[in-house]
Amino acid sequence: MAQVLEFKLPDLGEGLTEAEIVRWLVEVGDVVAIDQPVVEVETAKAMVEVPCPYGGVVTARFGEEGSELPVGAPLLTVAVGATDASSTSSTSPADGEPSGGSGNVLVGYGTGAPAARRRRIRPERNTAPAASAAPAAPAAPAAPAVGSAPSRPAPVAVAVGEVNGRQGPVAVVSPLVRRLARQHEIDLRGLTGSGPDGLILRADVDSAIREAGHVAATEARTAAEPVVAEASTAITSPAIASPAASATAERIPLRGMRGAVADKLSRSRSEIPDATCWVDADATELMAARAAMNAASGPSGGPKVSVLALLARICTAALARYPELNSTVDTAAREIVRLPGVHLGFAAQTERGLVVPVVRDAHTRNAESIGAEIARLTELARTGKLSPAQLTGGTFTLNNYGVFGVDGSTPIINHPEAAMLGVGRIMPKPWVHHGELAVRQVVQLSLTFDHRVCDGGTAGGFLRYVADCVEQPAVLLRTL
Structure with a gap:
């Protein structure tokens, strides 16, 4: 039984x-x-x-x-x-x-x-x-x-019931498509999916939304026609503009991962007295060093070393010199807690919002190892398979917003960390090199730090060391 x-x-x-x-x-x-x-x-x-x-x-x-x-x-x-x-x-x-x-x-x-x-x-x-x-x-x-x-x-x-000419549940894989249909009151059972096996895609829902809006506008114009015919100023009749006037604002719940990000950013702004400093750096030599590394590995010599991996390795070297920035503040005990290891977080944008995977023990890894771990975690983030343990425990965050075509920014610290380094896009700019004007690959670096853990001198020293390593990668040889 x-x-x-x-x-x-x-x-x-x-x-x-x-x-x-x-x-x-x-x-x-x-x-x-x-x-x-x-x-x-x-x-x-x-x-x-x-x-x-x-x-x-x-x-x-x-x-x-x-x-x-x-x-x-x-x-x-x-x-x-x-x-x-x-x-x-x-x-x-x-x-x-x-x-x-x-x-x-x-x-x-x-x-x-x-x-x-x-x-x-x-x-x-x-x-x-x-x-x-x-x-x-x-x-x-x-x-x-x-x-x-x-x-x-x-x-x-x-x-x-019958869906797209056959029996069974609605063929929708993406929860985003379902949510979009609910928000616009679209009945998925009335749609014919353009995907494989009748799968309903976002394009199908968007098309239904546009069609529903067109029908609503047509009905509104039809209802307004008698008024327009009688009015002497038919062209400027307010009845024609009524569909736009009746539009309502879209409300999106702040919950799940997006809600957690919102709460964390709000807490960071309310609890951490942050400050930001920035500097432009000539990244021409860094890009040349990366090209040489990847050329030396050969066509089958393993994965290529990314710019983000090199910057992450530079950060671990800088944190070894300035451990104040690899810390957190215990507000209850009124103590600064300097952390023994570097667990490096990096910001990654996904369809479900911003996530910050963490490279464990980054201070023990070389650029190639850090790059491989960043690639692995990025793929898990894109497929939504990151575990909670892979998203927590970071001690310092690296934010490469240059991938969005942005030159500079003022990062918000990932609470309860003490600092975040932001990296803008690397692009050719006029630069004074060896006393002469030349076109160089320039990047803007910005550091937001908790002013409770250090003063501007320490933060400036950290950022200047990072910039020196970007301009002269040989500086890193001392710490390898």
Whole structure:
């Protein structure tokens, strides 16, 4: 006999208390294996997949995509023993719970078991479209759920019916596309996807938004025609301008990763008395040294050394000379805490907002090692697979805003760090070189620092050393 178990949103660690449902990976009626990811959630730290510790048939889901759930809230219920997929589970006589459950509910950790292919229990072909795709178990578990709360959100109804000429759920992968459609009240079931297998893309939603706006404007003009015909100043009739006047502002919730970034930046501005200094540096020799390094490695001599990796190595050398900037302030104890190692964060822009992955023990790495780790973390950031541990614990941040075509900026310190180095774009400019005017590759460097940990002399010395290494890379030889 099947036993219905309730799986709750697990403790996500790092002090996180809630998460936003981005995408369900299973539907009601699916057969899931132990430790199979069932939902993709976005926390204030990262986007992660949550594995279910039970194996069986999904009987209910709780929470819609885009909604937030607190830790401990029900995620889904699983009927254990309802199908042959639960044959790996057994009941322990000691506690009455299925011994097949892994108990592994921490985000980012798994047993490493191969994921089983999902199977859907579907009705017969002659079943009416209104029939539920769920198994014989009730949509809401009638049996007492393990650790069930007195009240819970309503289960998510699985949408069935004809979509793009076939039966099944709406073919939308990106949660951003779903959110955009909700904001503009676009019914995804009325769209024909232009992607593979009818997948609905953002371009399809944008086209529907434009079409809806055109229809609204046409209806408004049609309603205004009698007024225009009677008025002597038909061309300047206010009725024609009514669609623009009735436009409403778009409201975007500050939550998830974007909300966490907003909170952290606000806290930095309110708690840290920061100051900024900047300097222009001739990066011609640095670019030449990089070209020589990459040429020496040959066509198959490994990955190329990036400019960001060289600047990161320069930062670790500068922090060894000026350890005041590799510190934090303990406001409760009124103490400056100088940190023994350099965990270098670097700003990376993704579709979900700004993230700061951290290169651990950067002070022990050379430029090639730092570059390889930056490339690895950047790829994880782009795919949304960074773990919370990879986004925390930084002691100093490097921000390369030059990739956006910007010359200079005043960075906001990544709380609770004490400083951030900003790097603008490297571009040819007129420069006095050896007493003569020449065209050189020039970059602007800006340092924002916590004035509590050091004075302008220390900050200026740090920035000047970084600029000297950029202009004369041989200066780094002393610390290699």
